[in-house]
Amino acid sequence: MADVTESKRWLQLPPDCSIASIRQVYDTIREAFSRNDRLEIDCSAVDKADVTSIQLLLSTAETGKAQGRPVVLTAFSQSLRNTLRRAGFSSDAMIDQHFHNKDGA
Amino acid sequence: MSSMDPTEIFRQEASELFETLEGALLDLGLRPDDRELVDSAFRALHTIKGSGAMFGFDKVAAFTHEFETAFELVRKGEIKPTQELIAVALAAKDYIRALIEAPDDADSIIGDAILDDLKRFVSPVEQVLPVESEIDTPPASESRPAGWQLRLEFESHILRNGSNPLDLLDDLCKLGPCFVVPVTDGVPLLDELEPEDCYLKWDVTLHSGCDKDAIDDVFMFVQDEMKLTLVPLAQVERAAPTFAMAEAEPVAPPAPAPTASSAPAAAEPATPPERKRDEPKRAEERGIATVRVQAERLDELMDRVGELVIAQARLSQLAAAGSDLSIKMIAEEIERLAASLRDTTMGARMVPIGSLFGRFRRLVHDLSRDLGKPVEFVTSGEDTELDKTMIECLADPLVHLIRNAIDHGIEDSETRAAAGKTENGRIELYAIHSGAQVLVTVKDNGGGLNTARIRAKAEEQGLIAPGAAMSDHEIHQFLFHPGFSTAQTISALSGRGVGMDVVKRTIENMRGSIDLSTKPGAGTCVTLRLPLTLAIIEGLLIRVGEGRYIIPLPAVEECVELTADDERSRGRNFLNVRGNLVPFLRLRDILDVPGSPGLHQKTIIISTGETRVGLVADQIIGNHQTVIKSLSKLHSDVTIFSGATILGDGTAALILDVAQLVALAQSRAEKQQMSEAA
Numbered sequence: 001m002a003d004v005t006e007s008k009r010w011l012q013l014p015p016d017c018s019i020a021s022i023r024q025v026y027d028t029i030r031e032a033f034s035r036n037d038r039l040e041i042d043c044s045a046v047d048k049a050d051v052t053s054i055q056l057l058l059s060t061a062e063t064g065k066a067q068g069r070p071v072v073l074t075a076f077s078q079s080l081r082n083t084l085r086r087a088g089f090s091s092d093a094m095i096d097q098h099f100h101n102k103d104g105a
Numbered sequence: 106m107s108s109m110d111p112t113e114i115f116r117q118e119a120s121e122l123f124e125t126l127e128g129a130l131l132d133l134g135l136r137p138d139d140r141e142l143v144d145s146a147f148r149a150l151h152t153i154k155g156s157g158a159m160f161g162f163d164k165v166a167a168f169t170h171e172f173e174t175a176f177e178l179v180r181k182g183e184i185k186p187t188q189e190l191i192a193v194a195l196a197a198k199d200y201i202r203a204l205i206e207a208p209d210d211a212d213s214i215i216g217d218a219i220l221d222d223l224k225r226f227v228s229p230v231e232q233v234l235p236v237e238s239e240i241d242t243p244p245a246s247e248s249r250p251a252g253w254q255l256r257l258e259f260e261s262h263i264l265r266n267g268s269n270p271l272d273l274l275d276d277l278c279k280l281g282p283c284f285v286v287p288v289t290d291g292v293p294l295l296d297e298l299e300p301e302d303c304y305l306k307w308d309v310t311l312h313s314g315c316d317k318d319a320i321d322d323v324f325m326f327v328q329d330e331m332k333l334t335l336v337p338l339a340q341v342e343r344a345a346p347t348f349a350m351a352e353a354e355p356v357a358p359p360a361p362a363p364t365a366s367s368a369p370a371a372a373e374p375a376t377p378p379e380r381k382r383d384e385p386k387r388a389e390e391r392g393i394a395t396v397r398v399q400a401e402r403l404d405e406l407m408d409r410v411g412e413l414v415i416a417q418a419r420l421s422q423l424a425a426a427g428s429d430l431s432i433k434m435i436a437e438e439i440e441r442l443a444a445s446l447r448d449t450t451m452g453a454r455m456v457p458i459g460s461l462f463g464r465f466r467r468l469v470h471d472l473s474r475d476l477g478k479p480v481e482f483v484t485s486g487e488d489t490e491l492d493k494t495m496i497e498c499l500a501d502p503l504v505h506l507i508r509n510a511i512d513h514g515i516e517d518s519e520t521r522a523a524a525g526k527t528e529n530g531r532i533e534l535y536a537i538h539s540g541a542q543v544l545v546t547v548k549d550n551g552g553g554l555n556t557a558r559i560r561a562k563a564e565e566q567g568l569i570a571p572g573a574a575m576s577d578h579e580i581h582q583f584l585f586h587p588g589f590s591t592a593q594t595i596s597a598l599s600g601r602g603v604g605m606d607v608v609k610r611t612i613e614n615m616r617g618s619i620d621l622s623t624k625p626g627a628g629t630c631v632t633l634r635l636p637l638t639l640a641i642i643e644g645l646l647i648r649v650g651e652g653r654y655i656i657p658l659p660a661v662e663e664c665v666e667l668t669a670d671d672e673r674s675r676g677r678n679f680l681n682v683r684g685n686l687v688p689f690l691r692l693r694d695i696l697d698v699p700g701s702p703g704l705h706q707k708t709i710i711i712s713t714g715e716t717r718v719g720l721v722a723d724q725i726i727g728n729h730q731t732v733i734k735s736l737s738k739l740h741s742d743v744t745i746f747s748g749a750t751i752l753g754d755g756t757a758a759l760i761l762d763v764a765q766l767v768a769l770a771q772s773r774a775e776k777q778q779m780s781e782a783a
Contacts, residue, residue, distance in 0.1 A: 019264055019301055026300040033295065051270055055292050055304055063295040086271045088285035088307060098289060 010040045015047035017080075022052040029060055037069055044075035049083040061099050073099045115160040117397070119205050122149045124463050126198055131466050134191045143180050146194075148328075150176060153201065155325035165204045168216055172197045173318070175223040184226055192474070193222040195467065252281065252312040252338040253320060256288075260330040261302040268327050274307065276323045281313025310338070400493065403454050410443075410450045411641060411732040415751050417443040418730065422753030444730060447641050456496050458536045458545070459487025464500070465507055465534060472511045479518070479529045480511055486536035491543050495635055498615050499545065502608040506547040506631050507532065509605070514551030514629055524626060526550070542617075542659075542764075543637060548630040554623040556580055562589065574779060581621050585609040616747040618764050634764060636747070644731035644750070645709065646758065647722040650698035653758040655731050655750055656720065660711045660763050667706040667721055680708060680719050689719030690770045695745070713764045720766070731760060745769055 011032050017025055032039060041060065046053070057073060064071030076084070076095070089095050129146035136142060150173045157165035176194070178184045186194075197219045203211040255277075259270055274285055288306040292298070311320070317335060324333055417439050424436035462484045469482040491499075515521075515530030522528065533548040556577050563583045564571050583589050587606040612619055617635040636642070636657070644655035645664075665682060667689075680687045689708055692698070708719040733748040740746070747762035 022300040026295075026298065030295055051264060051303060051305060052300055054287075056298065056300055058289055058292045059295050059298045062292065066294055083271065086274060087305065088274070088287040090285070 010042065012042040012044070013046050015045050017046050017053040017056075018048040018050045019052045022056060025053075026056055029056065033060075033063070033069075038071070039064065039069070040072045040074060042074050043080050044077050046077045046080040049080045051087065053080070054084060054087055054089075057099055112160055114397075115156055115162070116205055118156065119153055119202075122153050123198060123202055124460075125149045126153075127195065127467055128463050130191050130194050130198065131470055133186045134188055134470075137186045143176075143186070147173070147176055147180050151321065151325065151328070155322070157205070162205060162208075164208065164211075165201055168197075168204060168220070169201055170318075171220050172201070172223065175226060177318070178226075187226075190226050193219060193226070195470075197223060251314045252310065253315075253317075254336045254338055255307075255309040255311060255320070256332075256334040257307045257309065257324075258332040258334075259303045259306075259327070261299070261304070263327065263330050264303050265301050266330070268330070270303065270305070270307070273323055273327070274309070277309060277311060277320070280315045280319055280323070281311055283312075284310040312338075398453075403450075403493070406450055407454060407641075410447050414443050414447060414641060414730045414732050415753075418751075418753035419755070420753075447730065451492070451641065454493050455490035456493045457487060458489045458491055458496060458499075458543075459484075461496050461500060461503070462487055462534060462536075465503060468504060468507055469511065469532060472508065476511060477517070478511060478515050480515055481529045481531045482534070483531065484534045489536040489538060489543055491536075491635065492637065495543075495615055498611060499633070499635070502611050502633065503534070503545070503547065505605065505608050507534070510547055510549040510551065510629070514549040514553075516552050520552070524552075538637075539634075543635045545633040545635065546630060548628065550628040553625040553627055553629055554581060554584075554621075555625075556623075559583055576775070578621075581623070584621070585619070613744075616762060618768070642731050642733060642760075644729045644760065646726040646729040646752075647692075647707075647709065648724040648726060649692045649696055649722050650700060652696070652698065653726065653752065653756070654692070654722075655729060655758050655760040656709060656711065656763060657731075657760070658728065660713060662710045662712055662717065664725055665708050665710065665719075667708050680710075682710065682719075687717050687719050689721055690766070691721045693721070693723075695766065695770065711763050713767050716767060718763075718767050718770075720761075720763070729758075733760060 011029065013025060014021065029039075029041070039060075041057075043057075061071050061073065081095075084095055089098060126146055126149040129142045129149065133139065133142045133146065150169055154166050154169035154173060157163075157169060172194070179186050179190070184190070200211065200216050200219055204216075257270065257273070259268075263270070274283070277283055278285075286308045288308060291306060292304040298304075313319075320333075320335060321328070324331060417436075421436045421440055424433045427433075465484075466482055469480055472478075473480040510532050511530070515532070516524070516526075518528050521530065531550045533546070535548075536543060536545045538544075560569075560575070560580050563569050563580065563586075566589065568583060568586060568589075569575065584605050585608070589606070609619055612633055612635070615635055617633055620632040620634065621629070622632075623629040637659070643658040645658050645661050647654050647656060663682075665680070667680075678689050678691075680689050687710060691702075693702055702721075703723050706721050706723060707725045708721050709725065710717060710719050712718075729750075729752070731750045734750060735748055736743065736746060744765040745762055746759045747765075748760045749757050750760060752758055
């Protein structure tokens with residue numbers, strides 16, 4: 001089960017962000033999006049990630065950009081980084097460009 | 106719930122793939138330039154290889170790989186699919202089938218011989234390859250990079266199936282250094298995002314000397330759910346690339362960075378992109394539209410429905426006898442539901458006869474080659490549906506009929522030329538629905554039956570007295586007599602007199618009949634008349650004397666009263682139905698029912714083949730869902746009944762075989778006429 005910790009403008013993604021739980025993570029992000037002008041998403045707890053996690057984060061970042069509402073993804077866990085590298089997001093600069101990653105490398 | 110052995114599932118799937126492969130190969134013999142056929146054969150081979158390896162059929166995978174390698178040249182257009190190559194490919198297909206179905210019996214020497222034959226076709230091409238490579242691909246000395254540029258696009262549902270594109274990318278990277286670039290522009294904004302769908306695509310530059318097969322192998326199990334575009338790196342360098350690496354990053358490792366441009370002519374030409382785009386759709390539809398079910402489960406379901414129908418008939422009878430309106434309403438509701446369930450269940454058992462027709466193409470192809478008689482094989486009505494049990498039973502009779510048609514029916518080329526016929530013989534196999542029956546016909550344009558020779562042989566075998574008066578039709582029936590053959594020589598195919606009797610017995614066991622017509626010099630036509638199903642039919646329940654009988658409802662055209670005028674026509678037995686004279690049969694006479702008929706006899710007009718006949722009964726009781734029960738072996742010679750059924754009150758009713766009934770009456774009438782003439 002997704003367990004998204006939410007404060008006013010801050011979300012922490014749950015350990016399982018794989019396809020098994022992605023729907024709940026998606027719902028929570030959308031809900032948080034609807035209630036905040038800006039959003040910071042903490043990815044440090046992510047332990048299971050796959051293509052769906054990458055797509056959700058990409059979509060979140062792009063939606064923020066399209067709506068003029070800053071979205072910042074922070075503290076990518078090693079597991080999430082490994083998944084991103086396998087998918088071809090092979091450098092920190094590339095990750096930063098796509099995900100507006102706050103802590104970059 | 107029993108689960109199927111995975112190996113058995115593979116065998117079944119392979120069986121379907123073999124049919125596809127064989128059909129494609131045979132069609133390729135006729136249309137060697139049809140690329141769709143080449144691709145179809147190649148896909149079947151590739152799936153057999155991949156699944157074979159997965160299920161532990163290593164010999165199958167190894168042999169198919171060799172086969173596939175040879176066929177790859179056909180796919181590339183480097184060698185033509187000649188008749189010789191098709192023949193070897195068919196032999197290779199047979200060998201793979203043997204490896205799967207009876208691996209212990211498959212002789213590796215045969216396999217090696219087939220591979221040698223395949224390599225014969227490949228070798229000449231290999232020798233000319235260096236020359237071609239000078240023209241089409243740059244020599245290695247020019248430092249062209251070895252490798253491939255790929256674009257991977259997956260069907261949106263692929264993640265839900267458990268497939269993971271990242272694993273595939275990992276596998277691809279094992280082939281050599283890879284530069285993977287994700288294409289993210291397909292990922293929608295949050296509002297439109299379906300989180301379980303796949304939106305990402307990838308452009309991959311693979312630096313490896315591996316061949317295309319190695320890359321195909323990586324995507325073997327998702328090939329129907331993705332679009333894979335492959336371009337050799339050498340071609341990418343020389344010409345504009347097929348696709349753009351839309352997001353080549355400044356930090357990307359050194360690699361030939363392609364630029365956006367239109368697709369070049371040099372791009373992998375094997376498969377047009379339009380068709381590839383359709384493939385995943387078809388696969389998706391297939392996945393949703395069909396479920397594989399064990400045949401025994403369908404049989405079991407049919408048995409249960411049969412029991413339900415009988416129980417429902419009892420309930421209806423009890424409800425009709427009582428006065429409780431609510432019980433009557435429930436009985437009617439259950440009757441409606443049972444009828445609907447019966448139709449649905451029977452529908453699930455129906456199989457297009459085309460699945461059977463396909464296998465005869467190979468038979469005709471091989472016989473035509475072995476006998477040196479060019480034969481054109483034409484089929485139609487493949488969509489005609491029959492109960493699956495009937496389809497299984499029909500295979501052997503049709504093999505016999507087609508063999509006979511080619512061996513005995515179709516003349517050799519010289520004889521045909523002398524008779525002013527086309528060089529190619531023609532065999533037609535077609536199926537159509539006709540009332541309650543399906544007619545399956547094998548027709549040839551050969552020399553026709555030699556009635557005089559059949560008669561002479563029958564006299565020689567003591568089946569008839571010399572000079573006995575017999576119609577041509579009766580004489581032709583000797584062909585179905587056990588051990589009867591007019592062939593002067595016994596060949597590997599026919600001539601032993603075993604076959605036509607088996608055909609007749611099999612068809613009659615299926616409650617069917619055989620019509621045979623022939624015209625000297627023009628050919629022979631054998632029509633198998635088969636009931637639609639062997640399980641449950643809609644019947645018309647009638648009474649003759651104290652007995653009750655079922656007439657299959659689809660054979661019934663209408664019911665009319667037997668008028669006094671008709672009654673008076675005794676001896677002529679013709680009804681006047683709206684100005685048309687229709688012959689009728691008195692069931693009391695045929696069934697030897699004692700006593701006198703009632704005042705208001707009814708005539709049921711039935712159609713059987715081209716004939717309309719009236720059957721006179723004492724009473725028409727009404728419609729009846731008839732669960733067919735086979736008669737015991739003791740009654741196997743009673744041809745006018747095709748089975749029995751249990752009625753609502755627990756008593757039995759016999760099911761009339763109207764075709765046999767009419768044939769019996771005709772035979773009696775002919776005998777009577779002959780005796781009167783004598």
